[in-house]
Amino acid sequence: MKYNSVVTARFAAGWGCLLLFLLVSLFSMPVLAQEEPVTVDTESLLVVPDSLPLEYYPLPPSNVRMKDVPNDAGGSLLIEWDLSLDDYEGGKVKEYRILRGEAAEGPFEELGSTARGTASFTDNQAKRGIKLFYKIAALNYEKTNGEFLWKASSESDVAGPAVSTAQWFNLSRLNIFIGIIILCGAIIYFITAAKRGKSFYIRKIAGIEEVENAVGRATEMGRSIYYIPGISDMDDVQTLASLTILGHVSAIAAENDTRIDVPVSKSMVMVTAREVVKEAYSKVGRPDSFQEDQVRYITDDQFGYAAAVDGLFVREKPATIFLIGAFFAESLIVAETGNSIGAIQISGTAMPAQLPFFITACDYTLIGEELFAASAYLSREPKLLGSLKGQDLGKAVFLLAILIGVILESFGVPVHELFSVR
Amino acid sequence: MRRELPLAIAFIAGVIFFIAYFIPHPPFNRFENWFSDWFAIVAAFAIWLGALNLMKISFIKVIRKKSDWLHALLIIISFVIIVVIGFYEGYRGLHANPPFSFRDPGTAFDWLYVNVYSTLSATMFALLAFFVASASYRAFRARNLEATLLLLAAFFVMLGRVPIGDVITGWLPRAYQMSQWASWIMNVLNTAGQRAIMIGIALGLVSTSLRIILGLERSYIGGD
Amino acid sequence: MRARELIVSGLIILFFLACYFFSPKPMEFSRSTSVLIIFLLAAAFVYVFIRTFRGRFIGRRVVFIFVGVALVLPFFMKFPLPLQISPEVQSVYDALEKLPPHSKILASFDYDPPSAPELQPMAVAFMKYAFEHDLKIIIMGLWPQGPQQADQAIQAAFIENPDLKQKTKYGVDYVNLGFQSGYEFVILQMGQSFKSMFPADLYNTPYDSIPLLKNVSNFSNVDFSMNFSAGKPGTAEWVQIAVDRFQLPLAAGNTAVQAPMIYPYLKKGSKGKKQLIGLLGGMAGGAEFEKLTKKPAKATTYLLSQSFAHVAVVIFIIIGNVAFFREKKGKK
């Protein structure tokens, strides 16, 4: 692939803006640190309306204090208070009401209520940047089937002003930020290294090793090979991986002069698959023996395609069948017929729900990521190799973390915090 | 212009939404919600493409009297019926007093939905019950250790999840009957396997997304 | 070939018309007929075993007939089923039991009619339980047909328990906010405010004029939540966003094919906190929940057919593999 300047420019831009953003958030850290504590503690006045005797009134809560909820878009304040002295089992306090106003003496509106015994409430309608004042009312009342007989409430003193602010960086997600930066950095590093021609080791994958003898079997028996690239279109990564493997299989088939048929269910896949097979034939020096109709479009309909492929299997009786790509509920219909005509079947998909059917019905199966590893191994494309290596590094980090983490956890060190999400 | 701009758009959109995850400060916190609206609206437009394409293909089949033109005619008729009724019920519902939704039980659209659409899609999937059984008999073999483990796990989960499993293992104490085996397989063995697969898929998706953002993955744009 | 096709379709139509006009309604086999049927089924399986053992496989359509019989006949049989309650279903029930009256439950319906056979029975049982224990239900759905399924579940609950109908009032005891598209972004926005995502309920009454929703602004004002899901968007998204980010107490009911992917969320994490309180898996989960609420209904009757079908599939796997090993031994 030509090493074009646009891609490097984009790398630089991407890294540049990420670094810039990191610097901005680091400098903004000290500014956030000094949050001014907001506590007001004065003697509370007992409000005594004329009708109810004094002892109905519970003692009000005290020491009302507010704290801006960190790592949010502003707009939420955590209000805490000390419970009223009358707040005990059978005591005078039944509920607390939270009241908010935009001025110390200004009109107060009721936000919500909390049951007896709770000492905090989150107000997430506190408009960002506006000074707000709060007071908490302890409430005593008598209710029969939903109607209030009488209500007595006494309010704490006014606390405030409190302002909810928004933060530019969600500190609780720092661990995730570092994790994703390491992973993306590794992937980008390995892709650029692979572009510069560095070769990487990929372990043996059973399904791919078997391709030679599977095609060999078809040649001995003088029968054809069928390659089914799944029923998804070109926007599915599994279809792209499958077409890479198709190129490899077609090259071996062309060498052994064995016919390979590729019935497809999407017209765009047909166009690309024809290119892949034609190129494989010419690479092996057999451009003339490739016929256009080896790769043909059947139908877009899921079950129609499965029924048509079954018909082809039963009539043509291929010796070797490849089922590689994105499959859905029709996978077991096709795999079953392939098995019933005694063909060797090599399958591969990343669809978890279909893997059980392929594993039991086919001789070899590329399981999930092995499909992508196989296409990287065969195509040697830098972006595929680099991604695979980057993902492997991620797995290595997770494997080490689990190994060390479990050991340390047994001694009480909270290693899982490093990976936990708040 | 045709290839560079889309790649630039994809890069900018990707980086912005990647960063938006870490910035609570407005307007970044609103990005995910805005995007859900944009995604829904674009999806509504995209289905016009799909529907018009289906109608175009079907019309060509009918006009040129292709082999399955009756099949195509039936597709057009059923599409037109449900679309016309959908629009009619929708407008009637909006202007009625009190307004009702076109999906309410009792509307013609709901009748078509319950008796035609959901019946057909439920039966289409129900067919698979038969295909799974025939594949079990004719194709699912314990050909190697891995396939044997798979069939054994399936055996215990299927029988454990229905009362018959406990009838068979009735002679064992309650805590060791087959339904407990099935629960243990699900809660311990399956959890471990699922986690390994989920982590693998997550890492795979991160690398694919990164390639899309950096413009290395261009298949979704198609040819020039 | 044309003639045979017409004869077969003629036979099918005749069979169903005969059932429609002449069969006893409802038809129930006596205990002895049920045992006889099971005996005949077993004999048929033995015959298949012998035939396959000798190398002559039965055709695909014969297997279909076996499965059809195994699914249909149990509907007419009566068998007491010893149903064991699995821990994940028990924890859902215990969590509901702990809810004091008048607590608000957010019930999200993310499935469609094709998955109704598995999820509708547990949804009906959940509605019956909630209304009988005076719990308030706020219904919404991430799938277009979800809220309709919720409505059908409520109507079914009213039919099975008529006095519930008078007791529960729409807008006070339950509200249906309808469907909202946008997949998991809907959950995200509900974390900040329900109202912004559901300006009005299914019947276009504004959010603020619904008494039940008076001081319900987002997840922190909801005591519990139940998610019925058949795929994506579903329980996984609710856990990833509502539980992981907004700490919403969540239990779920899932189709059988979806349940395995959800089990990891049930495991206690390192902080001893489970992401998901409990899970009703497939029809068996529904039947167990019905047993816990002491009201056996659809799920329980379906389970007998399910049991027969599972046994049939297991026997077919065994027969297939025995023949496979005999063939392999023969070849060696």
Next chain:
Amino acid sequence: MGFWDVFGIWLASALTIGIISFLYRDNIFYKACEAIFIGTSAGYWFIILYWDNLYRKFWTQATDPTNPEWYVPWFGFVLGVLILTRLFNKIGWLSRWPLAFIVGAVAGLYMMIYFVSNAMVQVSSTIMPVFTGSWVDIIANTTVVLGTFCGLVYFFFSKAHTGVFGGAARVGIWFLMITFGASFGYTVMSRMSLMIGRIDFLFGTWLGMIR
């Protein structure tokens, strides 16, 4: 039960039998039902997306003066219109802009959502003190940790599966096979439940033979 309800049940039963007839062989009844299914499902989603997305999410919010973010849906509208340019091949390439925006944004978002919930959370819940609680817990926890660890080793491609590493990979594939077995069992269960639902409709709602 009005006329339309009875007719609806009979129609639904006919369609159900038509689809099930595919088990016998691919016949004209099945082809007719399949055509109705393709047409109705395309039309159904066409209507749902029109009313729920275009009308309710775009139109009502975009033309509602009280909505402070009324401009947001308009950007979605522009993206949507650009997608429609794909119909005319002269200006079809314009449709790549909205497509690129959606694909890029989804890439950015899904990268985070999946990385957090499928990778970080799962790793964090696997790192747990194993030797606490009753011996049942100890066995369960060690098995989960061992299974997840070995499963990941199997999907590790940069080292050959030989020696101890090969052993761990082998144990890993065993765990994966049991997981696939469990999901096979559950798939059978859910397909059977679907069929039971259809039988309950045919023999219950239609023929009335089930109580």
